[in-house]
Amino acid sequence: MWNDLLPIGRDAGSHGYRRYAWTGADADCREWFKAQATTRGLAYEVDRNGNQWAWLGDPAAGDAVVTGSHLDSVPDGGAFDGPLGVVSSLAALDELRARGAEFTRPLAITNFGDEEGARFGLACVGSRLTAGQLTAAKARELRDADGITLAHAMERAGYDPEAIGADPERLARIGAFVELHVEQGRALDISGDPVGVASAIWPHGRWRFDFRGEANHAGTTRLEDRRDPMLTYADTVLAAREQARLAGALATFGKVAVEPNGVNAIPSLVRGWLDSRAADEATLARVVAGVERAARDSGERSGIGVDVTRESFTPVVEFEHGLRDRLAGLLADDDGRPAPVLPTGAGHDAGILSAAIPTAMLFVRNPTGISHSPAEAADEDDCLAGVTALADVLEGLACR
Structure with missing residues (x-):
């Protein structure tokens, strides 16, 4: 068989x-x-x-x-x-x-x-x-x-x-x-x-994070003038690891989609999916809330819009x-x-x-x-x- x-x-x-x-x-x-x-x-x-x-x-x-x-x-x-x-x-x-x-x-x-x-x-x-x-x-x-x-x-x-x-x-x-x-x-x-x-x-679930910035030319746009959602996404990935470590839980960004997805283009949108799991629901909620808070704080500093959608949850x-x-x-x-x-x-x-x-x-x-x-x-x-x-x-x- x-x-x-x-x-x-x-x-x-x-x-x-x-x-x-x-x-x-x-x-x-x-x-x-x-x-x-x-x-x-x-x-x-x-x-x-x-x-x-x-x-x-x-x-x-x-x-x-x-x-x-x-x-x-x-x-x-x-x-x-x-x-x-x-x-x-x-x-x-x-x-x-x-x-x-x-x-x-x-x-x-x-x-x-x-x-x-x-x-x-x-x-x-x-x-x-x-x-x-x-x-x-x-x-x-x-x-x-x-x-x-x-x-x-x-x-x-x-x-x-x-x-x-x-x-x-x-x-x-x-x-x-x-x-x-x-x-x-x-x-x-x-x-x-x-x-x-x-x-x-x-308990575990999946959350979609949408990071909205401004598309622009990678070769001509000054670093100071950029609204690059990839940086906010990167900050959020690191924050997820730290939140999970502190709580004895698990948090993973394992899937990402980028628009316009060009090598020489600053993205207008980065969409990442968070998978998080913990021994109890209170800990899981605390981890996800911490990740979302870190994403919004980073986005506010960089002029990036952040939307978070819970796509699934299993108690x-x-x-x-x-x-x-x-x-x-x-x-x-x-x-x-x-x-x-x-x-x-x-x-x-x-x-x-x-x-x-x-x-x-x-x-x-x-x-x-x-x-x-x-x-x-x-x-x-x-x-x-x-x-x-x-x-x-x-x-x-x-x-x-």
Whole structure:
């Protein structure tokens, strides 16, 4: 399975993945998922929001156990973020069948659409729509860098954008959702454990900073006469790093757009996107407020207009304690020591769904700690340990 999926959407230059929502690479991933479901005799369906489902047992019976993740990527992302969870879910089902497990609850494997938000700027679109955390009207108007709306992209891919929206009936049929994911950090590598259980997801969000100055000639305009928004942007990037350091939080400007974007032109507009995360919402609010204050102070000194727009926000997610503790117990070692429980700063579909249904997450060790990069990695033995752990969890939840 892994070898079949590996080449899809891989860039020959960077060796990273560019599997963006509703593109050709995304369509190839979807076909791969459908083929895997069909091969296993699972009932395949696509819901109103473009999420894919593969069912063992009657979907209408209720109290289903669901597992899976996503197949899309960030720009030049790694091979494991998302796909490891989907591949491991299919492999865990194979393992349970090999054990002769008898299922007492329906089981589903899912591929949630547009989790990374790389194309339209909003993460977890498929799960947000399903959970009613994103309105259909707002989703249809999301645009990519070329001005193409999500609605148009879905239509071109053969899906109906008029059908999208909250899906409470589907969520009501799910008793538990467990997502396996490669760890995006080195906690497990440091502790020496191949697999861990998530305790919580830090609150996080994305903010767009617009710095407005005056375009002019780079070769003729005196430094004293310039209203250069790039300088204010640079001050703000440094301020974000300092605010995060002081608060024990995270703040990153990872995307920037410049107009007119000429080598010999002073910009008229610099637009930067801030990603910030912290252990609690009060700290996160304090960090973002500090960054915005620094941006406005710098802009005032230089005659630069500053506008700040919050594009997305996800509050702290505490995974359902009973389910979390049950997973840690199911994965206890031979000495009875429960699996390690650790928090994460990364958002996931499991976090979105946690407001509506009991959810939990398993992490597989990442020896480098690197993620959202072609250097993202996991050892085969750890991946196989993740499959076994997920199979044990599913057996404990859905089988006799």
